[in-house]
Amino acid sequence: MKTILVIGNGMVGYKFCEKFVAQATASEFKLTVFGEEPRPAYDRVHLSEYFGDQDAERLSMAPRSWYEENGVELITNERVTDIHRANKTITTISDATYSYDYLVLATGSSAFVPPIPGVEKEGVFVYRTIEDLDATLAYAAKLKAEGGTKKAAILGGGLLGLEAGKAILDMDLEAAVVEFAPRLMPRQLDGDASKVLQGKLEDLGIDILLNKGTQQIVGEGAISGMDFGNGDVLDVGMLLVSAGIRPRDELAKTCGLEVGTRGGIVVTNDMKTSDEAIFAIGECALLNQMIYGLVAPGYDMAGVAVAQIMEEEAMMPTAIDMSTKLKLSGIDVASFGDALNEKSEGESIVYENKFQGIYKKIIVSNDGKSLLGGILVGDASDYNMLHQIYLNGMAIPENPEDLILGSRGGESASMGSVLDLPDAAVVCSCESITKGQICCKVEEGIDNLKDLAADTKATTGCGGCKPMVTDILNESLKASGKVVKETICEHFDYSRQELFDLITMKGYTSYDEVLDGHGKGNGCEICKPALASLFASIYNETANKQEVIQDSNDRFLANIQRNGTYSVVPRVAGGEITPKQLIAIGEIAAKYDLYTKITGGQRIDMFGARLDELPKIWKDLIEEGFESGHAYGKSLRTVKSCVGSTWCRYGMDESVSFAIEVENRYKGIRSPHKFKGGVSGCIRECAEARCKDFGMIAVDGGWNLYVAGNGGANPKHAELLAEQIDNETVVKYIDRFLMYYIKTALPLQRTAAWLDKLEGGIEYLKDVVINDSLGICEDLDKEMAGLINTYKCEWKEAIENIEIQNRYSHFVNSDEIDKNLNFVPLREQKMPELWEA
Amino acid sequence: MSAILEKYFTTEVDNVKVWFKAAPVAKFPENGGACVKYKDKQIAVFNFTREGKWYACQNLCPHKMEMVLSRGMIGDDCGTPKVACPLHKKTFSLDSGENLNGDLDAIAVYPVKIEDGFVFLGFAE
Ligand code: SRM
Ligand SMILES: Cc1cc2nc3c(=O)[nH]c(=O)nc-3n(C[C@H](O)[C@H](O)[C@H](O)COP(=O)(O)OP(=O)(O)OC[C@H]3O[C@@H](n4cnc5c(N)ncnc54)[C@H](O)[C@@H]3O)c2cc1C
Numbered sequence A: 001m002k003t004i005l006v007i008g009n010g011m012v013g014y015k016f017c018e019k020f021v022a023q024a025t026a027s028e029f030k031l032t033v034f035g036e037e038p039r040p041a042y043d044r045v046h047l048s049e050y051f052g053d054q055d056a057e058r059l060s061m062a063p064r065s066w067y068e069e070n071g072v073e074l075i076t077n078e079r080v081t082d083i084h085r086a087n088k089t090i091t092t093i094s095d096a097t098y099s100y101d102y103l104v105l106a107t108g109s110s111a112f113v114p115p116i117p118g119v120e121k122e123g124v125f126v127y128r129t130i131e132d133l134d135a136t137l138a139y140a141a142k143l144k145a146e147g148g149t150k151k152a153a154i155l156g157g158g159l160l161g162l163e164a165g166k167a168i169l170d171m172d173l174e175a176a177v178v179e180f181a182p183r184l185m186p187r188q189l190d191g192d193a194s195k196v197l198q199g200k201l202e203d204l205g206i207d208i209l210l211n212k213g214t215q216q217i218v219g220e221g222a223i224s225g226m227d228f229g230n231g232d233v234l235d236v237g238m239l240l241v242s243a244g245i246r247p248r249d250e251l252a253k254t255c256g257l258e259v260g261t262r263g264g265i266v267v268t269n270d271m272k273t274s275d276e277a278i279f280a281i282g283e284c285a286l287l288n289q290m291i292y293g294l295v296a297p298g299y300d301m302a303g304v305a306v307a308q309i310m311e312e313e314a315m316m317p318t319a320i321d322m323s324t325k326l327k328l329s330g331i332d333v334a335s336f337g338d339a340l341n342e343k344s345e346g347e348s349i350v351y352e353n354k355f356q357g358i359y360k361k362i363i364v365s366n367d368g369k370s371l372l373g374g375i376l377v378g379d380a381s382d383y384n385m386l387h388q389i390y391l392n393g394m395a396i397p398e399n400p401e402d403l404i405l406g407s408r409g410g411e412s413a414s415m416g417s418v419l420d421l422p423d424a425a426v427v428c429s430c431e432s433i434t435k436g437q438i439c440c441k442v443e444e445g446i447d448n449l450k451d452l453a454a455d456t457k458a459t460t461g462c463g464g465c466k467p468m469v470t471d472i473l474n475e476s477l478k479a480s481g482k483v484v485k486e487t488i489c490e491h492f493d494y495s496r497q498e499l500f501d502l503i504t505m506k507g508y509t510s511y512d513e514v515l516d517g518h519g520k521g522n523g524c525e526i527c528k529p530a531l532a533s534l535f536a537s538i539y540n541e542t543a544n545k546q547e548v549i550q551d552s553n554d555r556f557l558a559n560i561q562r563n564g565t566y567s568v569v570p571r572v573a574g575g576e577i578t579p580k581q582l583i584a585i586g587e588i589a590a591k592y593d594l595y596t597k598i599t600g601g602q603r604i605d606m607f608g609a610r611l612d613e614l615p616k617i618w619k620d621l622i623e624e625g626f627e628s629g630h631a632y633g634k635s636l637r638t639v640k641s642c643v644g645s646t647w648c649r650y651g652m653d654e655s656v657s658f659a660i661e662v663e664n665r666y667k668g669i670r671s672p673h674k675f676k677g678g679v680s681g682c683i684r685e686c687a688e689a690r691c692k693d694f695g696m697i698a699v700d701g702g703w704n705l706y707v708a709g710n711g712g713a714n715p716k717h718a719e720l721l722a723e724q725i726d727n728e729t730v731v732k733y734i735d736r737f738l739m740y741y742i743k744t745a746l747p748l749q750r751t752a753a754w755l756d757k758l759e760g761g762i763e764y765l766k767d768v769v770i771n772d773s774l775g776i777c778e779d780l781d782k783e784m785a786g787l788i789n790t791y792k793c794e795w796k797e798a799i800e801n802i803e804i805q806n807r808y809s810h811f812v813n814s815d816e817i818d819k820n821l822n823f824v825p826l827r828e829q830k831m832p833e834l835w836e837a
Numbered sequence B: 001m002s003a004i005l006e007k008y009f010t011t012e013v014d015n016v017k018v019w020f021k022a023a024p025v026a027k028f029p030e031n032g033g034a035c036v037k038y039k040d041k042q043i044a045v046f047n048f049t050r051e052g053k054w055y056a057c058q059n060l061c062p063h064k065m066e067m068v069l070s071r072g073m074i075g076d077d078c079g080t081p082k083v084a085c086p087l088h089k090k091t092f093s094l095d096s097g098e099n100l101n102g103d104l105d106a107i108a109v110y111p112v113k114i115e116d117g118f119v120f121l122g123f124a125e
């Protein structure tokens, strides 16, 4: 049996193991891996997500048990200190010696820290490992606690630096990115693209300082500023250095392997170093005089090294793709191919829209036939397709500008269908999965993304290819005559709309009946709440009736909070509240020691109620005339109002009165997702009605009615459904719009996403609810009236029923309360203890 | 944090030393769960009526160490009975305790028996 030792358990070292164990001949080798870090390999690409949840586990590439199960010996927390090529052994920091037949160096790289005087000061960090992030977080917390400067700088305006900038911002510090070059992402973007990007980053709140060479880091012990020379000093409390990477070639150097003049272990395209028995892969390897600082080429290198050891043919390709997409939420930036036209083999076409902050540039070959590269800022939705056209040398439209402008007139779509891609097109570069492989899997019977990902690993790396893989999957399913059906989960082969019809037609009244009649298995957390929502929409039954199929929040009629306590939100229709009601809420909150906050929905949220306290609190509230605010339900939340003509000098109509009327009309109605309304008294739009699922704005001659907007993760302005209509007509149209949505949307699909998928869009919707083109308006009106007339407050129902109240004890066999609840003081109030990492 | 986790470990029927009489069957919702206190432990007990079976596991979700699993929804994943945590929907097998949609450590599961209309939980101590 031959022995393979891998030094380095990073992303590429792990990929080597994964590709190795997949080989039939793996059992003829013994594989041992050394990692210097304390934990098994994790996903460095998504490292920034750690700032959000500090969940190291979520980043893990594979748990320790994976190595055990696959017979790979993993030794972490153990740095390899020497390689003795003469007798083919290595030694580690704890003086253990191991011998090898093959040695694989996957030592990665370390963050490059430029030799600026003072850079060793406290408060200067790099951005490479989980430990780096922990240290950064701890220091950020200290800065905030001390109340001094809250500014942190990032040295380097490359891909990583910008990501770091956003992370700093998310830590509630002020962020400034300091770049030596005259533009951001100098290796990927040109000056104009950089300007557009800079605008976007500044809008986010990140300061951008270009053309700045840092002469010195100043501060007593800890950093207090950066000196750019000539009296130009930036005060900062912390610095994240992101100035590039240095390959970790120190082991290779001391054992006499050939290394590049500027670092990196020299390899040929079979991934062998100057010693036949030693391979180098990933960010430590210098191939074609280049260090490839991306995972995709590293993964390919791992594959080649495995194959070489198994004595199979495999080589790295001569051209290695370095295209990149920035993964900053809300900012689209991508660059591919020869984006800067450095080879001067083509000419550029540029589209720039300063109003919308969009910049697109493509480089087209001199003969106008192929795409050589490009840059997209502000809108990178076409990145995947353009990238594929470039990679595969596909034909481009006669007017190449169509690629960035879309085809204007004419029949043909500018981009073509994903099925036009050649079979060899690598769609998922992290896992090297081609379009052909995906189509093959569909032929073999795979018909959903989850199975496809499990089978091929496509989309499981950086995830950037997900939209395209989904398209290919769906298009090939369609092409092979299979209907792409949006079934709700493994337990039902039906869509939500089909289940809606089944329940109404057959008159089913319980989840079990539907599951017995039309499903399989015992249900899950997806189909149960989906059906609960249907029962509610059809019979207006409250969440109390079938409590065990309700989503966790509905089951207890309250939103669960971080520590398992709940929040309490009474309805405050239209945001109008009397002084007496305010006092009552204050008294009740004080009585139960609840944290109170004004919500973004114009009402008051009381947090920190124990499960057993919920019925008592609600009893008190109901006695004061309050009712449930359904803050927990997929149902009407609030109808936000502005003060309107009652007080405002510009008001055209009584927005508060109208908001209260519609909020009371739709309260309690369950729907596929939550829905919200807004009413503004004039076009100044203080109620933000156009960010809501339905919104009214008073204009001369009535109301303009807008539908299908939302804030949240993907903000979308509502679209105009009708103009200058009176109150009665507004209500009629909303009734129909909502009912139509309730009957046809997918589970957890908000109105905007629903309208987006509705063929024909807003014009079609107008036809249905205004012109009654489907002839269903009478039904919709009736169904809506049925829901409105059967409203009852489910909290009132709960406190009047002892059986329902019994659901609210923490223990079934004891009246004790949960002793694990710990609160800490917060300003004048309290909050749950923070979660540990 | 880990101190609280260490209180819980999977108990096989063969190792049961104490059958703890928890509460009458009627106290547990059909196809749902409730929490039982045993000494300083919190145990989530599920009356999986559709399967005609009972399951018990630690109430503590290993994801964020909150005592919430009894309030989670039950169901099955390709035939494996499971509970979904109400906080972030991590799911755990009620048979083995294994985390079905992630890499969290398995949760401890305990044997349950029903006698004379009462629910009994098996503990090794
Ligand atoms: C309390 C509140 C924040 C605050 O302190 O102001 C809040 C808190 C929560 N929001 Fe919100 N949202 C609150 C206003 C908003 C708003 C602002 C608004 O309504 O004008 C928005 C954007 C507008 C919109 O929805 O279009 C908003 C967009 C979201 C989203 C994203 C929805 C989307 O379509 O992208 C979620 C996630 C979801 O619903 O799936 C969410 C989910 C949540 C949940 C329910 C998350 C959860 O399951 O625990 C939070 C718990 C509420 C609780 O415990 O009571 N919340 N949330 C606000 C309660 C308003 C109220 O009185 O009911
Ligand atoms: C914040 C961030 C964001 C990124 N984003 C992207 C992105 O969007 N797209 C992309 O393609 N790439 C991205 N990258 C780069 C990507 O993470 C790297 O290309 C990849 O991790 C390289 O893998 P590797 O295994 O070669 O090196 P590493 O992941 O660095 O692993 C090397 C491992 O070897 C260990 N080691 C070194 N020497 C020894 C020794 N002597 N003994 C034992 N162990 C040793 C190290 O401790 C380390 O754990 C990003 C990187 C960072 C830091």
Ligand code: SF4
Residues within 6 Å of the ligand: none
């Ligand atoms: S934005 Fe909404 S969901 Fe997110 S943390 Fe704030 S309240 Fe919670």
Ligand code: FES
Residues within 6 Å of the ligand: B061, B062, B063, B064, B065, B066, B085, B086, B087, B088, B089, B090
């Ligand atoms: S606490 Fe249970 S899933 Fe997060």
